Amino acid sequence: MLLKFATDRKWWRHWLFAAQRRFDLSVLNYIATSNHVHLLILDQGNGEIQDSAGAYIAEATARP
Template identity: 45%
Template sequence: MKFAKDKRVWIQWLFESKRRYGLTILNYVVTSNHIHLLVVDNGVRETIPKPIQLTAGRCAQEYNLRKNRKGAYWEYRYHAAAIESGRHLSNMS
């Protein structure tokens, strides 16, 4: 995501995912080659995967449409890591 437009699109879809799925977002950082997203898992199985799928999928669709291209936009699937303590959380945010 080296272009500001792509970052804005990702952020717009992230907040649409928040609205649709009730995702609690604590913090996020969008860099040119990856994204850090700190969210709360409310114990429901689809709390995190569905919003990420919507955000990543729509961002990729818009990019491919704008650039008149096909194929994968993201190189890797997302990786989730649980934060187990308040201290761990304070180091992450």
């Protein structure tokens, strides 16, 4: 199950907001389901930043 433990949720939020600062995004909302996460974000560019931010968060929180 995705983000089952409080520590996992804490670290995921940490990396989400690190990506927000790094890529200058506005996080409008997010929801975690049992196997994936929906993000509603706004960027000031052409959308390429969204893909980079998603990859950044996924890589930072991936388990070996």
